[in-house]
Amino acid sequence: MSLKPWREIAQPHKDVLEGSFKQSEFAADISQVAGGTAPDEYQNAEKFFSRTYITEGMRLLLISVAQRLAGHGGDPVIQLQTAFGGGKTHTMLAVYHLASREVSTDKLMGIPPVLDEAGISELPRARIAVIDGIRLSPSQARTYGSITVNTIWGELAWQLLGEEGFALVADSDTDGTSPGKDVLKELLSRAAPCVILIDELVAFTRQLELGKQYKAGTFDSNISFIQGLTEALKAVPNAILLASLPESELEVGGTMGQRALESLETYFARVESVWKPVGSREAFEIVRRRLFESSGERAEIEGISRQFSDFYRQHADKFPVETQSNEYFERLCSSYPIHPEVFDRLYEDWSTLDKFQRTRGVLQYMAIVIHRLWNSDNRDALIMPGSLPLEDTNVRNKSIHYLPQGWEPVIEKEVDGPRSIPADIDGHHTLFGGVQAARRTARSIFLGSAPSSQEQMIRGIQAERVLLGTVQPGQTIGVFEDVLKRLRDRLHYLYAEQDRYWLDTKPNLRREMESRKQNINERDDLIPLLKERVHRSFGRNHHFGGIHVFTPSVDVPDDYGSGPRLVVLPAQAGYSRTDTNQAFGEAEKILRNRGEQPRQKQNRLIFLAPDFDVVSRLKEQGRIFLAWRSIVADIESGTLNQDLSHLNQAKRNRDGAEQSLTQLIRETWKWLLAPVENFLKGRPELNWEVVSIPPTAPNLIQSIEDKLREEEWLVYEWSPIHLRKVLNDWYLKDGVTEVSALKVWQDSCHYLYLPRLVNDQVFRNAISQGVETEDYFAYASGKEGDRYLGFSFGRGSIAPLDDSSLLIEREAAASYAEKQRQAQQPQPGEDTGSNTGSAGGSGGIQTGGGVPVCTPPSVVDDNGSTGATGSDAVKTHFYGTTALDPVKAKMDFATIVDEVVQQFTAQLGVEVTISVEIEAKKKDGFDESLQRTIKENCNVLRFHSSEFEED
Structure with a gap:
């Protein structure tokens, strides 16, 4: 089965496609529904249930409500306490539409099975009172015709029974005192079956300052009312109260809010049944129903999900453990076309942010994402973390809305956007750009790490989850692993620790490293480092008489030695297979001369040259290592004020840079150069033989010796x-x-x-x-x-x-x-006795x-001592003459000086005189230009005589 794009299978709702939805409409308002002014999807019971996924918690609550209204048991008080945006208002709306019976229950999707489970064939119509703590004011009364209502209990009585109900609590409403348990019991009995929905009660109660009288009563009178109401509900079998209490500090709001919450929880705890409506996995279906008109045919959904599941199992070592179970396959199906990892990150990480509302926040965020992906013709098989179009202004603004200040430039430069580093990486590497590997990876890191904070003991998202949020079946995992390393090395706001990655608004030390890298002096800092590291790479135990790294020609000995000498050429003398390269020129200088003097033992030198194409990368890596090393040293000494996290990061980067430098050293110095001479028309001509050393060989010096033996450039055994x-x-x-x-x-x-x-x-x-x-x-x-x-x-x-x-x-x-x-052989008649070696013999x-x-x-x-044959006369004068081959005269004369002249000059009192005689003949005579040149040179060299003659 082909991996179809999600857009060819699923169909979003019209308002999501057109972008005509209003974000406020995702926030259900129960007061608007009660007043008949809510959007149709919330006001119309049939439409509401068609887009509502009945979670396990909601199912149990609706069963309890139905049983209570029918007088068959059920809980009298239910407290809805969840985090911000956890679905409590939505749950109240479900109860409101079920109890109001404006639409028969058989037309409400998902309700008939609930009533069957509750054992109820006919659900009575109930009176409903909706108390919204945000809409009510402690100081302002509300007027209904001739009736003026001041308090919550006055509002409750009016909504349940109108004037009849208000009459029961009129005096208490005027005085601002609680009506008491008995009055409330009578009110509920007359109104039953009835449902009381109180939303944002803490928001109302926290406005009541202690010891101060308001039209709505005092803080204590309102707490007493809640106590009396919860007690009265127990006595009326077909009356029920649902009240929402906040869980997050943001919703509680200050000291009075916390005091109000604690007081209310004290009384609710005596009778209520605490219910947390939405589990994170159930949110899959909630979001899907609200955003998608159709998620597609079941067979196609299962086919796509199976390909993802099989892909994760085939590469089990690359993905989280939970992806290996069949349960994850079911999650893929239930969340399609959105990848479960998107929900996991939003519900597990982003929901920890104070401003992020769980279900409502996810709905708002994903609606914008889906709208943008649809219009940009996104072809992903699933909407994954790597799919998030953070380059879009609306999506980016919605993302940073929940985050602290400073995230916008981070996203623009280091996550997504036309001028971002990931876009640059994708644009310059076809392998990455074909799958948008860098951008998808950066988006996945952002979604999984942006909500984290410096206070957390363990920050960031694991590499396996980054891959889970980016790679699709059929793609090469190694491409994304490679790009993850590149992002780590280039991004200034990306942190990496072990296998975890996170983005932050505080730059990492990479910018400091880049600054220091620019200030590295090549001659004083970089070259000594390279020299030391090249030396280190050779080790010991070799047949060379010496290894000379970046050594000037004057310091390379000119001797016979215990073995040939390996001369390592400096970085600027790189070898290239092109016609022109610096290696031969630099090597020939050392080969021919030792400083200002001609070199004699030229055949004792072998050269190792750097690769011209790698030298620039090597120098860059050397600068990076030096920069990181200096940063670590400065942090440890206190010169650079950074925390332990940055020190650890700097050490990891230093060690990683050192490892890369070591590898690049081997990749750079890999060309063996051997000088040879061949005779061309009777004259020696210098040539260079070149061969490469494998950079992966475990022992460099052994590899060089093996190559020299293999190429027969160095003879170890001579027949x-x-x-x-x-x-x-x-x-x-x-x-x-x-x-x-x-x-x-x-x-x-x-x-x-x-x-x-x-x-x-x-x-x-x-x-x-x-x-x-x-x-x-x-x-x-x-x-x-x-x-x-x-x-x-x-x-x-x-x-x-x-x-x-x-x-x-x-x-x-x-x-x-x-x-x-x-x-x-003995002569005839000669004694053949053995006298060989006798003294005096011949x-x-x-x-x-x-x-x-x-x-x-x-x-x-004459004295009887034994000595060598010959005269004992003292020799006081030496004279020698020899003819030199004019082609090899320079070398031969140097040999004469070494082997003859130096024997005399090394002795005290020896006077040495050297004369040079040069005779040249040419049958047809020498031209005037040559004669002039020779005479000028001889004058400069102070020849005693130099003449051209005729035969």
Whole structure:
């Protein structure tokens, strides 16, 4: 069955549709009915009962009245005491029309079953007296022809029996004294069967000041009259009194009103039967009958109600517990087309307001709402709290009429209206706007929370009731949950505590937060916060030699270290997949230079860049957190004067902002950047490889290391075959058969075209694995002349890497090993005794698993001590020359300075002189522009000589 709009099933009354109803007509006036001047819906008994729902309480009362009038028992006195607008006047009207018998009882809807239950086949016609305390004045008499009436008892006698009745109390009426029980008993006996309806008795009695005589008598004489009347009624079996007494302080009215109520209750309590006419659930039918001509076919109503009920059961964890019972399905049916939550909020919450009349207030309010919804073509399946058109002036004015001052701007800005924040949210998000999620949610919060006050221990409406008042079957609950969070984060008058939400006229601390947020200094406050939080996100236990967050290039060490260094780029160096982004430029500055000096160990750096598209949100969230943190600190220190509720709110917002900031940190710094160089036309060209880190990974540093391993940007285990390839590609070629092992390791830290190893142990392991066979290369711990010291090839071990360590090309190593084996073979006639390693020998061969390893021979000096071979003369002068690749000259020269020059400059008393010779040739000669540029640069750099020559 489709979810039809309520307007296609139910039909409101004509006056509701046209908006022609008068609000005053919702307030039944029993005096107007008695005088014949009331609106037709109240004056005409048949129409009155057609629009009246006979509640359980009213049914029992009418049974008692019928039995009393027929002389079959029943209560002589019934006190109607309910809250303001609780239906007591309406109940009196029902008794009035039943007793007057102006229309036969068979034409009064709902009355025949009442009489059947009372056991009465024929109800006698009764005399009726209506005493309205508001219309009577203690100081002004009323004239009926030649009769002047001063008192309530005079009015009662006149209305029951005219001149005959008044004659019984004439003297008492003139003197203002109570006529006494016996006189009243005689009056009632003559008038019986009779009904006395006294409305607003307290309103009349409270006007009588103590000790003062009025035409209507004194306070005491009126109280005595009530005492005598209630006693007399017990003695007349077919006379009955219905009197209304107020329950709310607003109706009681001051000290005299309270005194009058207490006095009247004392005497009524002796004989009366207290009846509270309308239960909140019975009000469903009362309101529905008055506002709707037809609520629709039963089958359609049940179909719509069933869809709502099933929807609530399917999502039981999202809605209140009572929605899971079949009883709630019945409530949906009985209140259709108005959702039960509307009635619950109006009767349970709004009825606590002094000015809000229960049934009458609901009628007035809902009549305006229905009129507006009908004219605006509202398509909701039910009229829900989220349906209330608070943007309409009449509806808004009626809503704030019952509330304290200050609500109008709250509704206009934060609940409903074209310029409200919810309207803005709906307008900018299609997902929300399609169902008006923000406006419906804000309306539901308003209806459920506006009547609450700061004095309440628990304020607001639960989130499950907000959803109950907004979501319809077929809609996605998550959309409304999401928009609820957005409203919480944006509205200045919305409060949230745990799962409860409420609006107030006093702004929450969000406005204070917004003000502080604007004053956050990015350099002094925000960037240090982001730096600290990014640091915190990495934790410990990693293979990096260091993690440098927002570190200037001069402070990023240029060393070999125990591992590569992770450089976290600052927020302004964001990475984007577009052609232009700041990340590469910032990373290249750090990669190429350490401050003003060129960086040598470039291949020891990996970069982590922020996402350009997230940075602005991150900064905003950082400012929000800082603002909330400062608010909490100021409240706790007393600088900001706020109550405990605001402190709790500030703490919740601070903690929530911190949690969001932590998540955004992970979402922002997610791009790993690895620099690599490829040779293009013989020249190295810098490129960047980029990959993202999942922001949801539980361990950030582990996720980064896993990604580096996966992409092979960082080598944790190096096979000797790969080392051999590097040797053959870059070192062991063009007749070169050996290379410094230390140089290879250091070059892998320098040059971006070489593999990036985690540490030197990976390099050592590759060498160790490689020398275990004769397939890759050999290792030597040093070389003297043509001999390799600590030679390992086939099987063996390696010494620590130092300046003497060598890696030897496989063919050369095999040839050398063969020569060593041949040298080990004994010559014909030579003693084959074991004399290897004896002092004075020519050296020996150490075998490692059968593979000869050459060790240097020992030499005995003139003093008999053993020393290394060679002269003991003191060396006082060093001279070295080398050729540099012009393409890599900058890097190679830096290496020479680190590895050679610094060895001398680190020693005391060493004088170092460095000369640079540059020779350039070009067959067709250099043009004049180039010559001029070169000469100018050489002059600036203070070259001793710089000349261009002819061949």
